[in-house]
Amino acid sequence: MTVFAVRRDLESAIRNMSETIRAGTKKRGTTGPTTAKVGIIMGSRSDWTTMKHAADLLDELGVPYEKKIVSAHRTPDLLFTYAEAAADRGLQVIIAGAGGAAHLPGMAAAKTRLPVLGVPVLSSALHGVDSLLSIVQMPKGVPVGTLAIGDAGAVNAALLAVAILALNDAALARKLDAYRDWQTSRVLGDSLP
Ligand code: RP5
Numbered sequence: 001m002t003v004f005a006v007r008r009d010l011e012s013a014i015r016n017m018s019e020t021i022r023a024g025t026k027k028r029g030t031t032g033p034t035t036a037k038v039g040i041i042m043g044s045r046s047d048w049t050t051m052k053h054a055a056d057l058l059d060e061l062g063v064p065y066e067k068k069i070v071s072a073h074r075t076p077d078l079l080f081t082y083a084e085a086a087a088d089r090g091l092q093v094i095i096a097g098a099g100g101a102a103h104l105p106g107m108a109a110a111k112t113r114l115p116v117l118g119v120p121v122l123s124s125a126l127h128g129v130d131s132l133l134s135i136v137q138m139p140k141g142v143p144v145g146t147l148a149i150g151d152a153g154a155v156n157a158a159l160l161a162v163a164i165l166a167l168n169d170a171a172l173a174r175k176l177d178a179y180r181d182w183q184t185s186r187v188l189g190d191s192l193p
Contacts, residue, residue: 031085038065038161039091041082041108043098045069047121051097053151054119057158061175063165066091072104079104083111093161096144097154099123102134105144115145115164117157122150 038058042051051067058065070079086094094112096105097119105118120131128149136146145160147153159176166173 031081032089034066034089034091036064036066036090037092037165038063038158039082039086039094040065040067041070041094041096041104042067042121043069043071043074043102043104047097047099050121050150050154051095051119053154054095054097054158054161057155058161061158061162061172061179063158063162063172070104070108072098072107076107079107080111083108086112087114093117093164095119095154095157095161097121097157098135099128099131100125100134102131105135105146106138106142109138109142109144116143117160118144118146119153119157120146120149 040051040054040058042048055065055067068082069075070082072079083094091114094108094114094116096108096116098104099121100123102118102120105116109116118135120128120135122128123131132146132149135144138144145157147156147160159179162172162176166176
C-alpha cells in the first residue's frame with residue numbers, strides 16, 4: 001500500500017468518526033416529548049454539586065424536571081438540538097448552570113423562546129465573578145434571568161421556575177406559598193445562642 005493510499009484511508013476514517021460523533025451528539029439531544037416541565041442543563045459534571053440544589057428544590061415541590069450535561073463549547077451541536085426542541089417537547093423553563101466563560105445560558109436562550117434562568121457556577125480561578133458577568137451581561141434582545149453565584153443561585157433559579165409555572169397552576173402556587181410560609185416561620189422561630 002502506498003503512502004497516498006494510507007493517507008486516503010486515514011482521512012476517510014477520520015471523516016466517518018466525525019460524522020458518527022456529530023450524529024451521536026444530535027441523538028443525545030432528546031428530541032422526543034417529555035413530561036418534565038423544567039430542563040436543568042449544565043456545562044459539566046463538575047457543576048452538579050451546585051445544580052443539585054435546584055433539582056432538590058424541584059423534588060421538594062413536586063415539579064417534574066430533567067437534568068442533562070450540555071456544554072456550549074464541548075457539545076455545541078447537542079446544545080442547539082436540545083434548546084431548539086425544548087418548547088415542542090413540553091418543557092416550560094430552562095435552568096442553565098455554567099462556570100468560567102459561561103456561555104451556555106445565553107446560547108440556550110438564543111435557540112429557544114422559553115425563559116432561561118442562568119446560574120453562575122463558582123469557579124476556582126475567579127470565584128464565580130467570571131461566570132456571573134458572562135451570564136448577566138447579555139446584550140439586549142435575548143434575555144437570561146441571572147441568579148446569584150453558586151448554591152443560592154441554584155435554589156433561587158428553581159424557586160423562580162416554580163413561580164413561573166405557578167402562574168398557570170393553582171396547586172403549585174399553593175405549594176410555593178406553603179414553602180415561603182415554612183421559611184418565614186423557621187426564621188421567626190430562630191433564636192441566638
Ligand atoms: C464550564 O466549565 C462548566 O460549566 C464548568 O463550570 C467549567 C469547568 O468544567 P470542567 O473543566 O470541570 O469540566 O463549561
